[in-house]
Amino acid sequence: MKGPVSGHAEGPLAIICGGGTLPFTVAEAVSRRGREVFIYALNGWADPARVRAYPHRWGAIGQFGRFRRFAREAGCRDVVFIGSLVRPAFSQIRLDLATLRVLPRIVAAFRGGDNHLLTGIGRIFEDAGFHLVGAHEVAPEILMGEGPLGAVAPAAEDLADIALAMQVLRATGPFDIGQAAVVAGRHVLAVEAAEGTDLMLARVAALKKAGRIGAAGGVLVKAPKPGQDRRIDLPSIGPETVEAAARAGLRGVAVAAGSTIVAEPQAVARAADRAGLFVAGVGKEFEP
Amino acid sequence: MKGPVSGHAEGPLAIICGGGTLPFTVAEAVSRRGREVFIYALNGWADPARVRAYPHRWGAIGQFGRFRRFAREAGCRDVVFIGSLVRPAFSQIRLDLATLRVLPRIVAAFRGGDNHLLTGIGRIFEDAGFHLVGAHEVAPEILMGEGPLGAVAPAAEDLADIALAMQVLRATGPFDIGQAAVVAGRHVLAVEAAEGTDLMLARVAALKKAGRIGAAGGVLVKAPKPGQDRRIDLPSIGPETVEAAARAGLRGVAVAAGSTIVAEPQAVARAADRAGLFVAGVGKEFEP
Numbered sequence A, B: 001m002k003g004p005v006s007g008h009a010e011g012p013l014a015i016i017c018g019g020g021t022l023p024f025t026v027a028e029a030v031s032r033r034g035r036e037v038f039i040y041a042l043n044g045w046a047d048p049a050r051v052r053a054y055p056h057r058w059g060a061i062g063q064f065g066r067f068r069r070f071a072r073e074a075g076c077r078d079v080v081f082i083g084s085l086v087r088p089a090f091s092q093i094r095l096d097l098a099t100l101r102v103l104p105r106i107v108a109a110f111r112g113g114d115n116h117l118l119t120g121i122g123r124i125f126e127d128a129g130f131h132l133v134g135a136h137e138v139a140p141e142i143l144m145g146e147g148p149l150g151a152v153a154p155a156a157e158d159l160a161d162i163a164l165a166m167q168v169l170r171a172t173g174p175f176d177i178g179q180a181a182v183v184a185g186r187h188v189l190a191v192e193a194a195e196g197t198d199l200m201l202a203r204v205a206a207l208k209k210a211g212r213i214g215a216a217g218g219v220l221v222k223a224p225k226p227g228q229d230r231r232i233d234l235p236s237i238g239p240e241t242v243e244a245a246a247r248a249g250l251r252g253v254a255v256a257a258g259s260t261i262v263a264e265p266q267a268v269a270r271a272a273d274r275a276g277l278f279v280a281g282v283g284k285e286f287e288p
Helices: A021-033 A064-073 A097-110 A114-127 A156-175 A196-209 A239-247 A263-277 B022-032 B064-073 B099-112 B115-127 B156-175 B198-208 B239-248 B265-275
Strands: A014-019 A037-042 A054-060 A077-080 A178-182 A186-193 A217-222 A251-257 A278-280 B013-017 B038-042 B056-059 B077-081 B182-185 B187-191 B218-221 B250-255 B278-284
Touching: A014 A021, A021 A077, A021 B038, A037 A064, A054 A064, A054 A178, A064 A097, A097 B239, A097 B278, A156 A178, A156 A217, A156 A278, A156 B013, A156 B156, A156 B187, A178 A196, A186 B156, A196 A217, A196 B198, A239 A251, A239 A263, A251 B099, A263 A278, A263 B239, B013 B156, B022 B038, B022 B077, B022 B278, B038 B064, B056 B064, B064 B099, B064 B156, B156 B182, B156 B187, B156 B218, B156 B250, B156 B278, B182 B198, B187 B198, B198 B218, B198 B239, B265 B278
Parallel strands: A014 A037, A014 A077, A037 A054, A217 A251, A251 A278, B013 B038, B013 B077, B038 B056, B218 B250, B250 B278
Antiparallel strands: A178 A186, A178 A217, B182 B187, B182 B218
């Protein structure tokens, strides 16, 4: 069994870098532990200003051959895939020969929902001799702990809503649907599927504004799907999640402690305190 | 046990009339059977041009005392509640004294999700001496039968998507969430909660347009929630449902036969044929 901080310390760590600050939190944490980092920056997603601080190469989504060449040149065997990346628009995808060879498998995975897609992609890396590692394995500090992150804690009524939302996620989990739901006053307002958390929260905000939702308050709850490949696709929150939850009139955000990534925890705590929301990690007793 | 066309033929039938053409389909069907009809038309929802053809009174949502008085004057005991009515904006609600008396119970029901809300409202009518009847009980012709309504029938791949959507609805049913889901290529694209079917379909259309959904085709599936009060809240489809499904790029619409209302079946069949979609009632083997 591996410890929380995974081994394979031979060679630098390749980080396939999507959007947001999270890839750099991981890069810093890994560098701090004395391991070199090579960043494969995804065009249109990775932040150029921050990529520059590390050995890096740019590439598009779909250029698996390009990644494989650069990562091998850099002497990487372990690969982490991290950062925001909504399902890419097809116009953004560039395919190279190596990808075309595995394309039928990607398409097959794409048809089967997010879990299958990501699991399929994971296997393609493994088949090319890479070892796909979870970002939280090399940088456990990115995981949400138990308890509130800011000054506000969930009240008893919030705990009831959190428990109901977790039950909903447990029920929808086998169908590989989403990682989030919104519950207010024991009423399920929204279930996330292909649209993602931000659009789901925007919908709740719009419904409340239109007077279509009677219940006040409410909570956003995120938790990993059962059976999901946690190396690639842990649920995550950041300051913008808290701000979107505030715009939707929610009382707080609850996530599964130990299996949810928090981008910029200090900024999340500040955003929560500013909006008067709680942001809390909840334990196994709540998890789906 | 009652037959499919319910008794209580004493006195006219009160129809609390929301939006759309469905209330008038019911009114015609009931009149055709020789029973008088009294329409309580909801301001802002009922179609004034069509209300005029029947003995009627206007009222706002929330004026239970007003309804009670008029319905008693008209000699009604049986009440049907039919027509489109999204959760009303609070500004549209007018409260009268009789409603204020039962308001705490309505609020309690409102907090508990749709099922509880509608069940709570049902009980309030019963307590005032009315007999709440399902529109499909007095006009069974409004129910969707088994099989396709237009020229197109679901293909084998559609049946697989329909089965998966029905499983999702079965899983979410206990949580009183929604009555609809969209599945494409075995991938759950959307689960309906407080937003309603139209907004859910608009979301799928927007995600496809943005290239955020890889799967082509897909089906909209609607079915009643287990335990739902079918007198007030059967799922329903109309021509606009088919048009919205076409805009979302779906291949068809499947509903639970015998427990889904079809407004204007001929117009639905025409809309389906025009768009090349199937609209099909599916049997018990699919139902949640």
